[in-house]
Amino acid sequence: MTTSTPPLREAARAILLDADDRVLLLRYDENGGFWATPGGSREPGEDDTEATLRELREELGIDEQAVELGVQLAERSKDHLVGGRQVRQLEKYFLARIDAAAVAPDRATQPDNIREHRWWTGPALRATRETIYPVGLADLVAAVTEGRIPARPIILS
Template sequence: MSTPKIREAARAIVLDEADRVLLLRYDEGDGVFWATPGGALDPGEDHQTATRRELAEELGVTDVKLGPEVATRSKEHLIYGETTRQIERYFIVRIPARHVDPARATQTDDILAWEWWTLADLRATGQVVYPVGLTELIDSFLANGAPASPFAFTG
């Protein structure tokens, strides 16, 4: 058994002025799912820089002020047919909904849809949403602020 390739990634939990979360819809080899914006770090890039770049590429937003790092996730899955362990760091980002303009996105990376979700809708959905535990993390953040150390997603 070979050791999987490591891929560092940065992701944003984007909240608007009504505390809705922005999720992106994908249809990949293992099915349709919703996920937070973000992606792999470019060579020499840190997680904060990668998060800002990904938000510009996927959402068409620039000049983003990052909030705290609130979570991490390590997950093994196929990327371009290769088993990869993706290690993600999640940052809170507050953006007014009107500033998100997918028409200005420069790299949509097979994104099928952009949608703002209320936490009630997220709790009630039967659709697949990654990372597992996102709703609970947002609930905790809104009630208590950033955790003392990043929460570790398991799914």
């Protein structure tokens, strides 16, 4: 039996922190419901920075001048269905800082089935029983808010 590797889908995501070191997560209903960082697939010809800023604008109405985009903190690879097709998604997670007031979902052009957005504190992330993606986000956010930026992107599951 031959198995093939699903086609690669590259994605850029933001670990978006405000002045109080809260992280912004988006809630989706599919697969039993979960919370995730903003971001999505890179379009042809885009680099990671362009994709991250575009996704923030499309999903949350954020003007790119309002975002301080930082280093890549992490990455993860996951096989899953997108539009009924199996893909291997390689996600890169970038640190981004923003004033919470700059988030304007009413200006979003592609809200992608987002049901809610919420700013989470570190303790709330650790205490929740809700599903949060990626796994390990709470530890990564804690490290960043304590000033421990990884020298190389860490691998998340």
